[in-house]
Amino acid sequence: MERYESLVIGLGAMGAATVYQLAKAGVKVAGIDRHHPPHTFGSSHGDTRITRLSVGEGAQYVPIVRNSHRIWRELEAASGEALFEQSGLLVLTSRDDFDPSDESDFTLRTIGLANTYGIEHEVLDAAQIRQRFAQFAHVADSAIGYYEPGGGFVRPERCIEVQLRLAEQHGATLYKGETVTAIRADEHGVTVTTDQRTLQADKLVVSAGNWAGGLLGAPFDQLLKVYRQQLFWFELEPGADLVGKSPTYILTHGQGEGNTNYGFPALPGEGTLKIATAQYHTASTPETLDRTVSAAEEQAMYAQQVRGRIAGVTSKVVKSAVCAYTVTPDHHFIIDQHPTLQHTLVVSPCSGHGFKHSAALGEAFAQWCIRGSSDLDLSAFSLKRFAGQALAPQ
Ligand SMILES: Cc1cc2nc3c(=O)[nH]c(=O)nc-3n(C[C@H](O)[C@H](O)[C@H](O)COP(=O)(O)OP(=O)(O)OC[C@H]3O[C@@H](n4cnc5c(N)ncnc54)[C@H](O)[C@@H]3O)c2cc1C
Structure with a gap:
């Protein structure tokens, strides 16, 4: 059975950024995706995504998008690709x-x-x-x-492609066209089963986008x-x-x-x-x-x-x-440790406004894998804000 320090399930906007940051930091990491990202089946296609520093969705997002703007430029320098256009917003x-x-x-x-x-x-x-x-x-x-x-747009497919390419150059292993079917965890780490293999790791990030509720079950199938x-x-x-x-x-x-x-x-x-x-x-x-x-x-x-x-x-x-x-019910992100699966971070930074934050969130999720916390304060996105809420059945 292959063992890694970190695993990332889903290599769209969030997963590509996470696997890139982990590989760049020297972590032995593998990423898994059911499709071949960038693809047109999830949330990250369509040529362009808005980015802006004054994020009217809430003040908690401002430090995140600032970091993303820095990282898009770093990625452009590393890849030679144009990712972020300050067209004005x-x-x-x-x-x-x-x-x-x-x-x-x-x-x-x-x-x-x-x-x-x-x-x-x-x-x-x-x-x-x-x-x-x-x-x-x-x-x-x-x-x-x-x-x-200073606002404008980023090119989602190119951002994903560049981060996955650079991740592989830094030593990441990417399993594409492979679907995760089960996740288990105990005090020794996580075990991820796909339709082709079983992998083990110390830490897991689940960034499965539209599929997260189906993959993870309760409470995510009710929340997403x-x-x-x-x-x-x-x-x-x-x-x-x-x-x-x-x-x-x-x-x-x-x-x-x-x-x-x-x-x-x-x-x-x-x-x-x-x-x-x-x-x-x-x-x-x-x-x-x-x-x-x-x-x-x-x-x-x-x-x-x-x-x-x-x-x-x-x-x-x-x-x-x-x-x-x-x-999510309040249209803000969910970023939190899984309530029962140890060593597992669940990230659902979508609700229609996540791409602009993805580069910075990938850096933060990599920090969580490496040291259990991130420089960015992501506590606003914890699951506990939904505790006790009656949620409508899907
Ligand atoms: C129409 C539209 C417009 C948007 N506009 C903006 C915008 O202007 N600005 C902005 O900031 N944000 C915008 N967003 C939001 C932004 O695009 C999302 O927040 C972001 O793309 C979400 O990324 P993700 O990684 O969560 O999901 P995805 O990129 O969809 O990635 C999830 C990945 O998980 C994989 N996966 C799922 N299940 C499994 C499994 N069991 N095994 C293996 N792999 C699996 C999928 O194949 C997929 O590649 C928009 C979104 C949409 C849909």
Whole structure:
């Protein structure tokens, strides 16, 4: 039986970062993935992911994303690949009923955090938004914008590919196309069984994304829900002058679910703008997920999110994709030791906003494997916040 110091189950965003950091630190590590990452079956595909220092989801995320921005640059230097583009990031609210004292508004929360943490930014009114960003020519007169020049996007597939490649160069063993079927643990370590072999280790990190609930059982099968999401690349209008002039953005245009969309810059040579929204009303599973986008869904996306809101794009969808979030009850991450499996760290940093943090979290998880704690304070993500909560059956 092969024995390692550390094992990592799942080599997507989180697992690739973890296995890379462990191998770089000289740890004898193996990673296992049921697919061949980067792939299109989990949460980490679709060309681009937003990153921003003022993380409106909460102050607990700011130190994490700062570390990630440092590590993306280190990875670029080590690999020669472009991973992180500081295209500028615009968070804006444009709604006729906008209340400037509404503390739940995402743009206002983002501005508040940037002020608290000294993050470079500008606050823009409607006239400034229209003048600087032609794609938002239609914003309401009450619109407000937060512009972070250091924000932008990362390229998820390339980040994963680079970290796995560098991990192997540092001596990691990667088992791809191999599915973990059982995990056991006792005082001597963990034993992981796959459909092809059995492995032992001192420490285990489980970063199985959409599959984590099914693999781990209680309480994770109750806490983690999988939600299908769609990504759309809309064709630019002829003559639309958006390349080099469109930011990465998050637009709130009403209250509640379905009234926010986000998108990415028009990239040279592509002729498209990638636009998406999020849904949390219909849960799914990795096994039953419908992985195709229908023509009706494309039309609904244009009608509800694009028409009259984003200038310079046509209704033609050039490309689309389905990707899935793994979501916790409060939409914050779960990062904690398994309640019964010794030596095992369970990480579910998704809920639709995890990629920007993945490089730093991988470093923190590697530290946990090596010395049982991390430089980053990850206590906000512990399981105990759900203790005693009645959870709906799946
Ligand atoms: C549509 C969409 C848009 C998003 N946009 C953003 C964004 O703009 N900014 C941002 O920061 N975040 C964003 N996110 C969130 C971010 O992409 C996720 O937080 C991140 O990708 C989660 O990574 P992961 O490693 O947990 O999961 P994954 O990358 O899916 O990795 C899990 C891996 O585990 C493997 N696996 C599962 N079970 C087993 C098993 N039994 N044996 C072996 N291997 C197994 C799978 O094959 C997979 O490779 C978005 C997510 C989606 C879906």
